[in-house]
Amino acid sequence: MTTNNATFRTEMIEAREAPNQSRGVIGWLRANLFSGPVNSVISVLVILAVAKIAWLALGWAVFDANFLGSSREACTGDGACWVFIASRFESIIYGFYPEAARWRVDIVFALLAILIAWLAIPRLPQKKWVALFALVGFPILSWILLLGGVFGLEHVPTRAWGGLMLTLTIAVVGIVGSLPIGIILALGRRSKMPFVKGICVLFIEFWRGVPLITVLFMASVMLPLFVPGNIEFDKLLRALVGIMLFWSAYMAEVIRSGLQAISKGQNEAGQALGLTYWQRMGLIILPQALKLVIPGIVNTFISLFKDTSLVLIIGLLDMLAIIRAGLTDTNWLGFSTEGYVFAALIYWVFCFSMSRYSQYIERRLNTGHKR
Amino acid sequence: MLRPSTSLPRRGHGPLWRNPAVRALFVQIVLFVALAGFIGFLVHNTLLNLDARGIHTGFGFMDQRAGFSISQTLIEYTNSSTYGRTFVIGLLNTLLVSILGIIAATIIGFVVGIARLSPNWLLARLATVYVEIFRNIPLLVQILFWYFAVLRALPSPRQSLSLFDAFFVNVRGLVMPDPQPLDGFAATPWALLVAIIATVLFAVFAKRRQMATGKALPVYWIGLAIIIGLPLIVFFATGAPLEWSMPELTGFNFRGGINILPELVALWLALSIYTGAFIAEIVRSGILSVPHGQTEAARSLSVPGAITLRKIVIPQAMRVIVPQMTSQYLNLIKNSSLATAIGYPDLVAVFAGTTLNQTGQAIEIIAMTMAVYLVISLTVSFLMNLYNARTLLKER
Numbered sequence: 001m002t003t004n005n006a007t008f009r010t011e012m013i014e015a016r017e018a019p020n021q022s023r024g025v026i027g028w029l030r031a032n033l034f035s036g037p038v039n040s041v042i043s044v045l046v047i048l049a050v051a052k053i054a055w056l057a058l059g060w061a062v063f064d065a066n067f068l069g070s071s072r073e074a075c076t077g078d079g080a081c082w083v084f085i086a087s088r089f090e091s092i093i094y095g096f097y098p099e100a101a102r103w104r105v106d107i108v109f110a111l112l113a114i115l116i117a118w119l120a121i122p123r124l125p126q127k128k129w130v131a132l133f134a135l136v137g138f139p140i141l142s143w144i145l146l147l148g149g150v151f152g153l154e155h156v157p158t159r160a161w162g163g164l165m166l167t168l169t170i171a172v173v174g175i176v177g178s179l180p181i182g183i184i185l186a187l188g189r190r191s192k193m194p195f196v197k198g199i200c201v202l203f204i205e206f207w208r209g210v211p212l213i214t215v216l217f218m219a220s221v222m223l224p225l226f227v228p229g230n231i232e233f234d235k236l237l238r239a240l241v242g243i244m245l246f247w248s249a250y251m252a253e254v255i256r257s258g259l260q261a262i263s264k265g266q267n268e269a270g271q272a273l274g275l276t277y278w279q280r281m282g283l284i285i286l287p288q289a290l291k292l293v294i295p296g297i298v299n300t301f302i303s304l305f306k307d308t309s310l311v312l313i314i315g316l317l318d319m320l321a322i323i324r325a326g327l328t329d330t331n332w333l334g335f336s337t338e339g340y341v342f343a344a345l346i347y348w349v350f351c352f353s354m355s356r357y358s359q360y361i362e363r364r365l366n367t368g369h370k371r
Numbered sequence: 372m373l374r375p376s377t378s379l380p381r382r383g384h385g386p387l388w389r390n391p392a393v394r395a396l397f398v399q400i401v402l403f404v405a406l407a408g409f410i411g412f413l414v415h416n417t418l419l420n421l422d423a424r425g426i427h428t429g430f431g432f433m434d435q436r437a438g439f440s441i442s443q444t445l446i447e448y449t450n451s452s453t454y455g456r457t458f459v460i461g462l463l464n465t466l467l468v469s470i471l472g473i474i475a476a477t478i479i480g481f482v483v484g485i486a487r488l489s490p491n492w493l494l495a496r497l498a499t500v501y502v503e504i505f506r507n508i509p510l511l512v513q514i515l516f517w518y519f520a521v522l523r524a525l526p527s528p529r530q531s532l533s534l535f536d537a538f539f540v541n542v543r544g545l546v547m548p549d550p551q552p553l554d555g556f557a558a559t560p561w562a563l564l565v566a567i568i569a570t571v572l573f574a575v576f577a578k579r580r581q582m583a584t585g586k587a588l589p590v591y592w593i594g595l596a597i598i599i600g601l602p603l604i605v606f607f608a609t610g611a612p613l614e615w616s617m618p619e620l621t622g623f624n625f626r627g628g629i630n631i632l633p634e635l636v637a638l639w640l641a642l643s644i645y646t647g648a649f650i651a652e653i654v655r656s657g658i659l660s661v662p663h664g665q666t667e668a669a670r671s672l673s674v675p676g677a678i679t680l681r682k683i684v685i686p687q688a689m690r691v692i693v694p695q696m697t698s699q700y701l702n703l704i705k706n707s708s709l710a711t712a713i714g715y716p717d718l719v720a721v722f723a724g725t726t727l728n729q730t731g732q733a734i735e736i737i738a739m740t741m742a743v744y745l746v747i748s749l750t751v752s753f754l755m756n757l758y759n760a761r762t763l764l765k766e767r
Contacts, residue, residue: 032492039491046493195399199406209748210741211705217723218741221733225420226413306509313712320512327519336519344508344516351507 084335085342088326095162095317104145105165158236162317170308175301177244182251207249212307215242220314239311247304258293298358302351432730441716443632454726461721468638469704475643480650487655505648518637518713528624545631546618553612562605570594634715646703657692690762697755701748
């Protein structure tokens, strides 16, 4: 038999390229920006608006701005005058910390950066010990370094602390303090003992129901009433107590959601092996639950970090308060925009990197059960 | 108790501390005693301290004359009003900015959230940038920015920016026409109420009819016509009893009209923009949570696009959106207490600020302030739980 070559093809035809219109830059533009009349109008409007805003913002912040100088006289351009920030930069970072002792703050900053990097980068080893040091050793070491008064270090009272250093101190203490309290509260809320559960529910719902400002007010006016009259209560310490109590309630709810996600069999298996309650929680339930809610915990950290700015209302000189105080300086009136934009930028960099990290962790942990 | 011990054969034989029920009871008693002791210690200290400072506890101060003025009062208030009155004034101001903020944040949130899902790449990116910028800057910085950097840079009253010669924006805030109701105006709000009730009844009737006959009535349009039309008819039938007090520049300031404080505007802007960014994320995740199969199924049944959205996608998305949205609303109400940083006279600024400083009754005042927020939070959570129970996925 012979094959009729006129009707059959014996070889495959090469796939033809997609039409010009749906390929490359043009194709992408057609698909994403100009897929119809409405979309095209929206795209053009958005392009125009973004271009206009970007032009104004860049002009203000870069092209027409002044960067160099030491006094108000240097502000000659129409745009921003970053000289204001530059002239206050030291106090924005260190507050009123004595200049001769600032190397101590630098050491703490450096240690903090190393610890965070170590814990955040998954490849580095010995996570457990580093975490233990970060939660126990580092706070004690920083406390000694920052406060001084021992080992021949000059004593620096907390009222001289300020700027970014104070912001970070409050944030780190808040985070380190609220996590363990939150774990205890979350376990307590799931306890089968009615009194323990009731106390934890009351505690959590109370702090979650009131604004942080009122908590800080309470800490600053009511805490001194609670302790025996002869004990002097440091202002920073009062704020820290308030912040820790407040955020531990939020932390507890995040951790509780993780505990709920662990199946009952895990606990029952532990019981069958004769493990005690704390062994079951510490070795089986919590490691799984905490890992599940790392993104939620990081989100709580972000909120906590943003809310450290509220301490300015009770008179602590955190970074925002220092900037605000600088704006009332008669030599520098009228530079609010520069001041607040700079503050916003610093906070944004911290918060945005934390939120990116939490998304990254979420993706990493999500590998097994992706839908 | 820790574990029901129904099948422990050696019960009563082992040592007492091995019995879980006994242990649980013991732990709770110890905790109770420790807690009671701690609270007793605090109360004891507080009483001693209050005594040493000569402060008398009690709510007697509420009837004393306050003697300070407040820049925004929704109800009548003078220097000779009582401290109790300052509480009400502050509470109303808090509620005012919260309600305004909730409305604006919801609108911003829905617009931005839907824009993030837009097929238009640029629009989606723009919405993402909005969310990422405003979510990650502390609210306090934003409030201070709007107040000190933007509103303080506005012109003086004489150089006000004006719109239709009726709205004026200047450094002292926004001035706009003030409606003055005359005799007979009361009929209009009543008409509105009647119209709302009529619409609800009509909607119920239309639904029953559709269930029985399968024919749908244009409920939306008829309802809108009733709600807008009836009050309008009544309003003009009673002779349009409303007068506008127009703002006029006399000397250095405006006379007539309503003056909206710049503090209120700054706080409102910051609250709505900040919370709007969070709500946008909630709306987006809510819409994404509806499986695509639902839309495809609707399309294969040739349900029109608008009805697919209204009757299929949105009701399911709402189940995810509403609980999270409520907690954002609660956050907004609590965050409105940041007003105290720019001097907007809200509950915290007026009552927990000025009144506390004048009277020194720290415990009573802080407790009352916290109680207000707690009551709001708990009420809303309670309503939320009811809603959740109603809209829970009915699995059969």
